[in-house]
Amino acid sequence: MAAQDSTTRGRKGRTAGDNGPDPGIDFDLAIVGGGFSGLCTAWHLLTDKRLPPSFNCVVIEPCERLGAGLAYRTDSPRHLLNVRAKGMSITEGDPGSFARWLATAAPEFSPADFAPRGLYRRYINDCLSRARAQRPDTLTVLRDEVRAVEEKTGAGRYRLELQSGRTILARSVVLAIGNLPPKAERYTDLLCPPWGLHTDYRRLETLAIVGAGLTALDVILEAEASGFAGRYTVVSPRGQFPLPHGEPHLPVPPELHTWAAELAAERPRLRALLHAFQRRRKAGCGWEQLVDALRRHAPSIWSRLSPDDKRRFLRHLRMPWNLHLHRSCHRSMEVVKRLEETGRLHLVAARVTGAERCAGAAGPAVRLRLQHGPAPALDADLAVNGTGLFCDILRTESPLVAQLIAGRLATPDEFHLGLKVNGAGQLISADGLEQPGLFTVGTLRRGAELECTAVPEIRRQVRVMAEELIRLLAGDTGSH
Numbered sequence: 192m193a194a195q196d197s198t199t200r201g202r203k204g205r206t207a208g209d210n211g212p213d214p215g216i217d218f219d220l221a222i223v224g225g226g227f228s229g230l231c232t233a234w235h236l237l238t239d240k241r242l243p244p245s246f247n248c249v250v251i252e253p254c255e256r257l258g259a260g261l262a263y264r265t266d267s268p269r270h271l272l273n274v275r276a277k278g279m280s281i282t283e284g285d286p287g288s289f290a291r292w293l294a295t296a297a298p299e300f301s302p303a304d305f306a307p308r309g310l311y312r313r314y315i316n317d318c319l320s321r322a323r324a325q326r327p328d329t330l331t332v333l334r335d336e337v338r339a340v341e342e343k344t345g346a347g348r349y350r351l352e353l354q355s356g357r358t359i360l361a362r363s364v365v366l367a368i369g370n371l372p373p374k375a376e377r378y379t380d381l382l383c384p385p386w387g388l389h390t391d392y393r394r395l396e397t398l399a400i401v402g403a404g405l406t407a408l409d410v411i412l413e414a415e416a417s418g419f420a421g422r423y424t425v426v427s428p429r430g431q432f433p434l435p436h437g438e439p440h441l442p443v444p445p446e447l448h449t450w451a452a453e454l455a456a457e458r459p460r461l462r463a464l465l466h467a468f469q470r471r472r473k474a475g476c477g478w479e480q481l482v483d484a485l486r487r488h489a490p491s492i493w494s495r496l497s498p499d500d501k502r503r504f505l506r507h508l509r510m511p512w513n514l515h516l517h518r519s520c521h522r523s524m525e526v527v528k529r530l531e532e533t534g535r536l537h538l539v540a541a542r543v544t545g546a547e548r549c550a551g552a553a554g555p556a557v558r559l560r561l562q563h564g565p566a567p568a569l570d571a572d573l574a575v576n577g578t579g580l581f582c583d584i585l586r587t588e589s590p591l592v593a594q595l596i597a598g599r600l601a602t603p604d605e606f607h608l609g610l611k612v613n614g615a616g617q618l619i620s621a622d623g624l625e626q627p628g629l630f631t632v633g634t635l636r637r638g639a640e641l642e643c644t645a646v647p648e649i650r651r652q653v654r655v656m657a658e659e660l661i662r663l664l665a666g667d668t669g670s671h
């Protein structure tokens with residue numbers, strides 16, 4: 192579904208084009224970002240019977256397609272989800288929802304399959320369309336970007352400034368701005384972005400990919416399908432690809448769920464956690480099931496670790512944890528394995544510190560400078576940026592995040608992984624106060640919850656946050 196520029200009606204039918212000064216269009220809720228998190232929030236509210244009939248809400252998203260974000264904008268059948276269909280329902284309340292949708296829309300995929308990510312975008316949009324049909328005229332979609340959120344006015348509204356110059360007023364705001372690109376390094380303009388690469392792969396002999404995560408796998412699968420027959424060099428500090436999902440899938444046994452819940456309740460130190468994990472491994476438990484069992488409790492375990500333990504985890508364990516938790520579909524890894532075995536793909540452990548254009552018309556186009564690698568430089572016909580999106584919140588390209596921090600409405604967590612929030616995702620201001628009605632969902636909660644970027648975590652956050660929003664709305668309705 193394309194985002195409609197339907198800035199037509201806010202409360203009282205006011206339009207941005209009415210004569211006189213634009214006082215802003217007045218909504219109960221503004222959802223900033225129309226990726227999965229934004230649409231999941233809208234869906235949870237629109238399908239909640241407790242929602243007041245007068246409720247009106249706007250989703251503001253600059254991209255044409257809703258539900259896309261970086262993850263689901265792709266239409267390539269080779270770009271697969273890295274979570275099985277049965278784990279990707281929009282709501283915890285109906286875990287079979289996506290698998291049922293697939294059974295009708297794409298019956299070639301079973302609940303245990305890794306479906307194409309473009310199909311998932313269609314599913315999210317279908318969910319939202321059905322919810323909107325139940326509540327016509329409740330949700331407005333605006334194609335725009337929010338540049339600033341100003342402190343609540345005397346009338347209890349946040350004022351949102353949009354890229355187009357319009358303003359919106361909203362009683363509550365949910366920031367669902369997702370995966371923020373890191374500020375470009377000086378050299379990164381010589382690296383191509385990983386998605387939507389329109390290049391003739393058949394002309395290339397060498398392809399360098401910076402980063403060895405799930406993004407690198409996307410690039411390799413697309414290059415293979417587009418006729419690339421040359422050599423890949425994949426560079427990452429650890430020189431490791433993500434681990435593949437086990438096949439067949441072994442669900443977590445109930446006793447491991449109990450083990451993980453009890454462990455989390457003990458508020459363990461990091462060392463105790465590692466010992467408990469190793470004891471279970473020695474007792475014969477598979478690492479995949481142990482990691483999956485701990486995943487659900489990751490936010491509560493993380494929030495209770497001491498700052499020193501958090502620092503140790505981030506320095507020494509974050510990478511191995513990510514490799515084991517954010518696994519890839521085994522079919523994608525089989526392609527990589529085959530390429531390694533036939534000598535077409537080399538994985539190099541090194542850090543890329545710079546890039547420059549190679550001189551001369553013939554020969555490789557880019558030279559990457561490497562640190563701690565087998566050679567000081569790597570030449571390639573094309574270099575692609577596959578480094579992923581994990582970065583310091585103070586070093587992102589988002590003007591909105593910078594404005595929120597500068598305006599003291601938000602404050603970075605101690606490790607600059609995201610913004611400080613309470614348990615429902617409400618922002619904590621620079622003065623240490625909960626910002627009334629100002630929430631975030633998804634990646635910006637990373638400092639508080641660690642695991643918060645994938646669908647299973649986001650829909651849980653949304654469920655809790657939606658309760659809080661409904662409570663606020665119930666309190667507000669009298670003042671309309």
Ligand SMILES: Cc1cc2nc3c(=O)[nH]c(=O)nc-3n(C[C@H](O)[C@H](O)[C@H](O)COP(=O)(O)OP(=O)(O)OC[C@H]3O[C@@H](n4cnc5c(N)ncnc54)[C@H](O)[C@@H]3O)c2cc1C
Binds near residue numbers: 272
């Ligand atoms: C390549 C890739 C593959 C993935 N695969 C999976 C998977 O298989 N399973 C899984 O569970 N998770 C997966 N993920 C994790 C993914 O992050 C989440 O599933 C989900 O996409 C997060 O949604 P989001 O809405 O929080 O963020 P995003 O998808 O990033 O959406 C955020 C939206 O906010 C908009 N926005 C940003 N700033 C503003 C602003 N100032 N004003 C208005 N709008 C703004 C953006 O345009 C964007 O559309 C993947 C991630 C990536 C990058």
